[in-house]
Amino acid sequence: xxxxxxxxxxxxxxxxxxxxxxxxxxxxxxxxxxxxxxxxxxxxxxxxxxxxxxxxxxxxxxxxxxxxxxxxxxxxxxxxxxxxxxxxxxxxxxxxxxxxxxxxxxxxxxxxxxxxxxxxxxxxxxxxxxxxxxxxxxxxxxxxxxxxxxxxxxxxxxxxxxxxxxxxxxxxxxxxxxxxxxxxxxxxxxxxxxxxxxxxxxx
Numbered sequence: 001x002x003x004x005x006x007x008x009x010x011x012x013x014x015x016x017x018x019x020x021x022x023x024x025x026x027x028x029x030x031x032x033x034x035x036x037x038x039x040x041x042x043x044x045x046x047x048x049x050x051x052x053x054x055x056x057x058x059x060x061x062x063x064x065x066x067x068x069x070x071x072x073x074x075x076x077x078x079x080x081x082x083x084x085x086x087x088x089x090x091x092x093x094x095x096x097x098x099x100x101x102x103x104x105x106x107x108x109x110x111x112x113x114x115x116x117x118x119x120x121x122x123x124x125x126x127x128x129x130x131x132x133x134x135x136x137x138x139x140x141x142x143x144x145x146x147x148x149x150x151x152x153x154x155x156x157x158x159x160x161x162x163x164x165x166x167x168x169x170x171x172x173x174x175x176x177x178x179x180x181x182x183x184x185x186x187x188x189x190x191x192x193x194x195x196x197x198x199x200x201x202x203x
Contacts, residue, residue: 003168008105009054012124015104018171020178024128025167030107030142032060032159034085037150038093042100048149048158053102056128059085059109061155064145077145082161083135086110087127095119111172111181120175127173129180141166 006014007027018024031052040046062082069076087108094116097103106112107128120126130138147160173179 022171023168030161030163031057033057034061034156036156042096056105058107084130098123128169129172
């Protein structure tokens, strides 16, 4: 296990170094994205003004406050609470995010499934996990909301966050086919067999 400080955007080589159970701290830029954002992008053909190549996205619909535009709040939004939502329901968007927009890192909670694992292997991507219930801490890692796109979808807009020391985050799915979620499933299955056998229960 190793810890990496990764300033975004990252290269494929940066991502290929990572293995499950490593930890990562992100620097520079993080994009917030959620269900409606990706439905508009990939089901309705909507384009974003942002270049997402090599970047990290986080599954979120942040709680923000509208404020006057200033140096501190360049697009008139103050971050209030920026937490992470469950990733599984956005499984079908991993591949197009990587193929069409060049995204390399997905940050979320709860993990993703087989096609995401395959996409990470094929194109060089990684899933970084956050523990649920840490929104207050995550918000302290975000310095400002630098820009926003598709703001008619608010709060499921496409947000550009300026971040500092965002992490440590756990490498939960890597570009080598590794997944801590699959490992846990296999361990549970083995333990179930052992427990049933010890109880004399036939399988």
